[in-house]
Amino acid sequence: MRQMRRSQHSENRLLELFQAYLLNHAHGLFSSLGRLNRAPFTSSMTVLVLAIAIALASSFYIVVANIQQMTGNLESSNQMSLFLHDNITDAAGQKMAEQLQQNPSVAAVKFITKKQALEEFKANSGFSDALNALERNPLPSVIQVMPKNALENNEDIEKLMADFKQLPQVDFVQVDMQWVARLQTIMLIASRGVTLVSLLLGFAVTFITGNTIRLELQNRQDEVFISKLVGATHSFIQRPFLYTGFWLGFIAGFLGWLIVTIMLLILESPVEKLSTLYSSSFELLFLSFSEFILLLMISSLLAVLGSWAVLHYQLRQLKPH
């Protein structure tokens, strides 16, 4: 009976310790926020600098995401158009298309007669009245060739192109989507550039927070000294400072998001106007909810990391141990 009571007692003690631990964390979380609030000028300067760094990185990111959205719709393919000489009849063209189909490097062919080409052009270009005025069809017939997927290699494409050029019926050959491939390569470079710049800005966030925490630690040296002498562990002393770092990062992340969103809102209507001029259905991409959450998490994490690194080093420097 007594033993049972004793074990229950120690269980209660453990629960109390755990409760006290949680309360200490909660206290750290809120008191650090209160502390930031009590030095509004210093805090807001730091938070703004952090927010600008975060906004820069996210705006680069969203610009690239928007351009990628625009070019992503364009399918990258090596489709070739073989423009035939004017004197080739539809029947001869059709026959030639069937022959090309036999070529092992070719996946699919499509023959477009002069007449079909004209219809298509009339429908899409808006020049139908002008075209109607013409006496004869100026457009050549075309064979569209889709090479096999295996021909990713540029040299193979060039070789196939040269082969087609040799054909007597062919006037000239054009690889339709080469510019898309180029654009997509440029975008790849751009997005890699954004990653690098974001990394740099991430370092900036880490260092700025670290430095702010270092100053804060200096301001509160007495408190750290006394806490150490009454038996505080490093992790106990660290805790409120880490929460301060967390809040700096968190608030800066939110502000950074706000800045980017406001910039996008300012850009939205001119982009929309441009889009209608190109009769395109392009819509400006904003940061999604999950990207927003990710942004908050990354900025808080970087700030905590910066604070931790500084505290880890500085607390061991401060006498007494």
Added chain:
Amino acid sequence: MLKFEHVSKRYPDAGEALTDVSFHLQRGEIAFLTGRSGAGKSTLLKLIAMMEQCTRGTVTFDGQDISRISERKIPYVRRNLGLIFQDYKLLHDRTVFDNVALPLVVSGYHPQEVARRVRASLDKVGLLGKERKHPLALSGGEQQRVGIARAIVNKPKLILADEPTGNLDPELSAEVMYMFEQFKQVGVTVLIATHDLELVTHLGHRVLTLDKGHMIAS
């Protein structure tokens, strides 16, 4: 309880501050540590508080060798020490309650237990009812008593006092000394560094005297 065995402390640029110091304090003993300034009193206290490490010899506290203790263990040993400073070392941006509560909060006590013990401690030094005040709103004697309340709130085994009466008038000093006598009653060891020789001779406790780093009387 506290044992120094052939302890020396050398500072790289200031030379030897303590040379071959040995003494032993029993549980519930009160002792004065005297000597001129620069005799090594502060160094000796710093070795006990683990703010410095001795160069030679061993310091044993409560059966544990604290002269070669790892940094990680220091906080837990310090929780058995009560430190009292000449300049009180109170946090001015916190209330009396929060100042006294600090050692308990640091050790992870539940708020209810903290409140109970802080009140008991403040009651012992006669400051019950001033919990909500800030230290700067109190007199010097009251501030020192807040410091004492903070030192005893964790029920330490050893109290170290560095010139506790240095800034107090004789009447307040006597009061503080009376408090120390009471701690002795409950088995707490007290070591008081002072150069107030009148106080020392008047009370008739054990006296450890340092001179140029040597212990000339214990």
